[in-house]
Amino acid sequence: MNKVDEQFSEVQNWRRHLHRHPELSFEEKNTALFIAEKLRSFGLSVKTQIGGHGIVAELEGKEPGKTIALRADFDALPIHEENDTAYTSENPGVMHACGHDGHTAALLGTAQMLSKYKEQLKGKILFVFQPAEEKPPGGAKYMIEEGILDNVDYVFAAHLASELPLGQVAVGAGYQMAAVDKFEITIKGHGGHGARPNEAIDPIVIGSEIVQSLQKIVSRRLDPLKSAVVTLGVFQAGAAFNVIPDEAKIEGTVRTFDEDVRDLVEKEIHSIVNGIANANHANCEIDFLRGYPSLFNHPEETATVNDILKEVFNEEEVVALEPTMGAEDFAYFLKEKPGTYFRVGSRNESESTHYPHHHPKFDIDERALLNIEKAFIKIVSHYLVD
Known part of the structure; x- marks a missing residue:
């Protein structure tokens, strides 16, 4: 995991680039081009324009095995940003106010890191970059209709959480979002x-x-x-x-x-x-x-993730995920395949990280991106290496 920490500057730069250049749901053309370019630079097989601006990159291990899909969303919201930072949105009236820029940067970092260890993998990883999570009917439904999950065994996604302190990860089985x-x-x-x-x-x-x-x-x-x-x-x-x-x-x-x-x-x-x-x-x-169906985390896969993440984070840092009446179109993925959705704390002592999602002053502690990476890598290691 030390190598993940060494990536921080690069992952941070990706997130800040995306934050400066947000695009609304179903309009994420330049964001998709940026993501695809990075994935190709890692030596991955990349397919674009899936269900709109969706992207899937494939990493196949040396030996056969299970196939895991890791998903990140990358659309922004129609909100005018009120932060004054070096990476404030340059697109007036549009802002990454829910952390999707962070999800994308973290999954790019995961793809870059794992691409260096394909010889150790027994199976296949699909890095799924999904547009239009914020606007029903959403991008997940369209990507699934194009068959991206046909040969997938498990699906996983992480979401930044400003209500959780940096270092905590929230995991929970059953219905978690409405x-x-x-x-x-x-x-x-x-x-x-x-x-x-x-x-x-x-x-x-x-x-x-x-x-x-x-x-x-x-x-x-x-x-x-x-x-x-x-x-x-x-x-x-x-x-x-x-x-x-x-x-x-x-x-x-x-x-x-x-x-x-x-x-x-x-x-x-x-x-x-x-x-x-x-x-x-x-x-x-x-x-x-x-709109989106309710999100149901499968009990067996959720229990597995809960246990293995305690090997990455301190046991007291893996906490119970509290159900919410918010919605998330990753629910479509979980209706098709077993897996789980978990939340990763992004709040620190600074008030700037305390604002709720969809607030014009929303921001994160960017070290949380590395925690998403570490969680994803541990999941992949469990299913495709151990």
Whole structure:
């Protein structure tokens, strides 16, 4: 692992280059070119334009064996960066505010390091660089549809975590991240004068009733031992204080772990919205978009990773991964193949590393990139060397 530490300056430079030049989901053309160039310089076989701007590099060992896929995402977010550093985003309104630049740099470092030891490998490694994690339908689904996992035995991914201190790694089996769905409700009433509401069908009043009723799905329709979130983020209607508008729009998100719960919540949204609209003589349209599935870490592979990482980090530094209602399209990989997703601490004493993901001042302790590398190399060693 000492050789990984010697890589720090180079991996850091890669991360900072990517941070300065972020690109949004499905638009990561130059990022993909940068990644592919580095991978080819390591002597790897590289395939590009997979499911969009996706890249897969292959490293085949001297002897046959299992095939492992290691995945990193590389898209950025539509956020204007507020940091003042030597590597601040040079693309106004676009920022690596979730650590994907770090994931990519760490996987590049892993590929560079392991390419020097192919003679010791019994099997094959696929280094998967995935675009568009931040924007459904996401890049994972498209890459998988092109067959990248057809001959893969195990899949693994790591994510930087600003809530964990540098040196900690969080591992956990079972459902760890939620399925994410989006819905849009358009209420079509009949506008009129604010002084004569009896002559109108007020979509604002109807929408308000819908907002309140949707909150009862979790509290009154769902088994209290199961989890779900229904959050409304948009309620738009009207343009004047004394005018009843024709339409109102509501947008929200649903987060669930269990597929049966996911189905139930969608069904209840349709039932409640249509019922209230009909009772108030209004029409409505519901557009329900199913996003990423829930992320399920396979118990056997997760237990293996938990045990072997204690050989890399101190035992007390390998902590339990806490489930979250956030979403991650690596879930598609884990629906296809066994494996696990874990988080790597990136917070230090500096306040600059304490901001949450998706914050305009998000930043990391870059030494965390080496911890991702060390974890990946240990996983590969377990399955393809030991």
